[in-house]
Amino acid sequence: MKKRPIIIDCDPGHDDAVMLMLAIGSDLFDIKAITTSAGNQTQAKTLKNALKIMALVGADIPVYKGADKPLFRELIIADYVHGEMGMDGPSLPEPTLQPEPLSAVEAIAAILTESEETITLVPTGPLTNIATFLLAYPHLKDKIERISIMGGGAFRGNMTPTAEFNIYVDPEAAAIVFGSGVPITMCGLDVTHKALVFQEDIERFRSIGNQSGKVVAELMDFFSIFYRQERPELGGGAALHDPCAIAWLIDPSLFESRSCFVDVETIGKLTTGTTVVDFFNVLKKAPNVEFVYDVDREGYLNLIYDAVKKLP
Numbered sequence: 001m002k003k004r005p006i007i008i009d010c011d012p013g014h015d016d017a018v019m020l021m022l023a024i025g026s027d028l029f030d031i032k033a034i035t036t037s038a039g040n041q042t043q044a045k046t047l048k049n050a051l052k053i054m055a056l057v058g059a060d061i062p063v064y065k066g067a068d069k070p071l072f073r074e075l076i077i078a079d080y081v082h083g084e085m086g087m088d089g090p091s092l093p094e095p096t097l098q099p100e101p102l103s104a105v106e107a108i109a110a111i112l113t114e115s116e117e118t119i120t121l122v123p124t125g126p127l128t129n130i131a132t133f134l135l136a137y138p139h140l141k142d143k144i145e146r147i148s149i150m151g152g153g154a155f156r157g158n159m160t161p162t163a164e165f166n167i168y169v170d171p172e173a174a175a176i177v178f179g180s181g182v183p184i185t186m187c188g189l190d191v192t193h194k195a196l197v198f199q200e201d202i203e204r205f206r207s208i209g210n211q212s213g214k215v216v217a218e219l220m221d222f223f224s225i226f227y228r229q230e231r232p233e234l235g236g237g238a239a240l241h242d243p244c245a246i247a248w249l250i251d252p253s254l255f256e257s258r259s260c261f262v263d264v265e266t267i268g269k270l271t272t273g274t275t276v277v278d279f280f281n282v283l284k285k286a287p288n289v290e291f292v293y294d295v296d297r298e299g300y301l302n303l304i305y306d307a308v309k310k311l312p
């Protein structure tokens, strides 16, 4: 079966790492590049973490360094979730690859220019690299098939009462992406807080018996600490956010979604970083986003489990 060409932009990050293992292990994608964003940790750390995951799974996918900070704001990191190194918990192999010489934005431009087919972008961190690319290379916008993001949310935030981390870190970048006219799939907190991994799911990954299953389990062991302490409403589960952006591309039937108009607040005193989702189409504006709000949790975890089983 033909593999879907994609570029992944991520800030590994525990859930970004599992997303990468799903994308690689599923063997359904022609991953042209991995670009790294600053978010969960600094750019230096997310870049090294992406390279460590490549070493873990034995993938030879080019990795490109992205922006060190948001377009106009200072960087906010999530070390309180992901730890000092950004993927604390498991011991991982040192990188065997070096970052490529091109920047993330230059790489996206070169790949889209050379490609005869459109390419799907999958950002699962702040949208700084994607926005910068859209601003710098507007003529290449038509080479983007879709942008499938983890970010945002309609009914809740995790950085403010209404803003989700990836959008909040760089709201101006998010507004550029959502206003670009490129079709967007938005896997926000509405769905990712149902994409929960519990202890029994973690043990299932550990029982696979390969190194990747062990690493997923140890990543989730660490990732669960924050959720069990700070999100008791999730019943002991951890929100496995980022793999949703890939899983929706693999099997959208696992999800519930609605085409909506979505814009991003960038100046609100209380609401900066909020994705404003017009769920009932009260503004009568053309939809720009496939807003994803529910998931078959078992089916989702089976997708990841089956992919991780195929890895070293």
Ligand code: RIB
Pocket: 011, 013, 014, 015, 016, 039, 040, 078, 124, 125, 126, 150, 158, 164, 165, 166, 241, 242
């Ligand atoms: O709000 C959750 C998002 O922020 C996820 O992408 C997580 O990795 C962090 O980047």
Ligand code: CA
Pocket: 010, 011, 012, 013, 015, 016, 040, 124, 125, 242
């Ligand atoms: Ca992320």
